[in-house]
Amino acid sequence: MSEKKDVSEKTVDLDEVLDNYGIFKRYHGEMIILAFLAFATNNIYCSNYVFAAEDVSYRCKDDLEDASYCGASNATYYCSEWAYDNPNSFVAYFELACQEWKRTLVGTMHSFGYMCGLLLVGPMSDRLGRKTAIVVTGIFGAVLGTLRSFSTWYWFYIAMEFMEAAIGDICSPMYVLTLEMVSSKKKLVFFMVCSFGFTFGGVASAFIAWLTPDWRWYLRAIYTPAFLFFFYKYLLDESPRWLLTKGRKDEAINILEKAAKKNKISIDKHSLQNLTCEVRENVRFSELLNDTFKSKTLRKRFFVCVIWWITCTFVNYGLMINSVSLQGNKYVNFALSMLVDLPASVATTYILIHFKRKVPLMLSFFVGAAMCLSQPFLPTNLPWLSVTVYMAGKLMSSFYFAITYLYTLELFPTYTRNSMHALCSSVGRIGSIVAPQTPLLMVYWPGLPSFVFGLAALIAGLSTFLVPDISDDSLPDTVHQAEALGKPKMPSKATGAYNEGFDTQM
Structure with missing residues (x-):
């Protein structure tokens, strides 16, 4: 009797249960479509x-034979009236001739808004749930984007x-939900399929812009469909991992049973009842975040x-923005720069499955740095090489x-994972804020923007030496588990080591 009792009371990690689900069966297939x-x-x-x-050429109507250029003071009084090549453009409507900074400010302001928003959306996701954050941000995106048109x-x-x-923007909470809905062994392939949506979106953006050259209708075409994200309230399930950290075990079990039913598999009820996770439901979020930053290891990460x-x-944004300036059709060039992400996603998934995280990240930084640093020194008579x-x-x-994107999530505990990911991403948006302004560097040297890109990638590659290498480790739920990432395997949770913050799958 005592042996049976020991078996029935043995704690079970969520990953052990999620391993039983096939990611290409009905339940997770629906999840892939929604995430896509x-x-x-x-x-x-x-x-x-x-x-x-977009950039639009213009000239002064008083000078019909030759183009008029803006003065050094950027004042518009050099011309009484401007003629724009595309009178239906954003630049023409708001009369931005000789005010290039106002046009580039749009991209910078979007990146700045995204930076600030992540500080709100991340904590919202960790406090109210991934699903709630997804629905709220989806609806707000539709309303504000359409209103802007x-x-x-x-x-x-x-x-x-x-x-x-x-x-x-629902990307941050959706990304976290995507990873938390599958086991550590299957998350790479699962996210790879979901991430094809990024490539599809980039190509679709160019196609829609080609069909709707008027900037107002372009905005309406891309933002109006976002009202459908309201239905995610009924189509999505909350993250079982998040529910467990909030002490809502029954809800997590119901979702897992629903998924098992849709996938036509059976899950041991004892395993579901014995699911375990450290509960922090009565602790203020500021205290949880403070626990994370008190760790010297996590601060360094x-x-x-x-x-x-x-x-x-x-x-990434610097290269994307400049792609429309390449020779040829701007829509095709932009779409091609987006399609590059497709083989990159497949190759990255394969590499991460077989070669962990650290070495692939360092190599990609270093090779990328070499490409950018060499760009300014290529022969000008070989455009194909450039x-x-x-x-x-x-x-x-x-x-x-x-x-x-993936590595950052894996380095922090569940109860602050989305917040830490959002915080890193938010501060990191400094890069995308500066990126739209990099063409100004060409005044000093045409190859300077590319050279700066290369130096940045080189520094990032060298900083990677300071973090642990991980691969099949389960997502850590606590600070102790996060600190133990990359270290030798510890005793199993069944022996009590779990309470010390160790994971059996490290």
């Missing part, structure tokens, strides 16, 4: 300004750009992650951006 659409909108919204506020005042447009980026994120956003190296650099930036 969410990630697609993220890429469309983050790059909307590339086409909505009716703007008749430039500064109102800028304000709405900031607000939509701050509270209207935070600063390294910030370096990664600044580099990723700076280089384009090839450009796309290779974009491919590498996709590599280390994807690894950074």
Whole structure:
């Protein structure tokens, strides 16, 4: 009798239960579709300004034979009236001739809004749940994005750009939910399939912009469908892992049983009843965050992650923005720069499954740095070589951006995971804020932007030496478990080591 009692009371980790679910069966198949659409909108919204506020040529109507250029003072009194090549453009409507900074400010303000918003959305996700954060941000994105398309005042447009980026993007909570719905062994392949949505969104953005050259209708075309995110309230389930950390075990079990029923598999009820996780339901969020930062190990990881994120956003967005300036059709060039992410996603997944995290991340940073640093010194009479190296650099930036996204989540505990991920991503948006301004560096040297991209990637690669290498470790639920990542395997949870913060699958 005592043996039976010991067996029935043996604690079970959530990963052990999630291992029983096939990620390509009905339940997780539905999850893939929902995540795919969410990630697609993220890429469309983050790059909307590339086409909505695109560069447009203009000249002075008083000078019909030759183009008129702006004076050094940026004053518009050099011309009484301007003629724009595209009279239906954003630049023409708000009369931004000789005010290039107002056009580039749109992209910078979107990145700044996203930076500030992550500080709100992350804690919202950790406190109220991944599902709630997804629905709320999805609806706000639809409202604010559509409202922006009716703007008749430039500064109102800028304000709405900031607000939509701050509270209207569901990527962060959806990303965390995606990883928490599957076991550690299956999360890479599962997220790879979901992440195809990013590529789809980038290509769709170029296609929609081509079909709707008017900036107002372009915004309406990309933001109006986001109202459908309201139905995610009924289509999505909350993260069982998050529910367990909040002491809502019965709700977590109901979701796992529902998933098992949809996938037509049976789950041992004793395993579900014996699910265990450290509960922090009565502790204030500020205290949870303080517990994370009190750890010297986690503080060091935070600063390294910030370096990664600044580099990723700076280089990736810089290369994306400049892609429309390449020779050829701007829509095709932009779509191609997005399609590069597709093989990058597949290759990254394969590499991470077989070669852990640290070495692939370092190599992608270093190779990307080499591509960018060499770009300015390539022969000018070989344009095909320049384009090839450009796309290779974009491919590498996709590599280390994807690894950074995942690596950051895996380094922090469950009860502050989304907040720490959002904090790192938020501070890292400094890179995307600066990226739209990098073309100004060409005044000093045409190759300077690319050279700066390379130096940033080199520094990020060197900082990676300071974090542990992980691969099959279960997602840590506590600070102690997070600190133990990358260390030799510890005694199993069944012997009581779990209470000390160790994980059997490290």
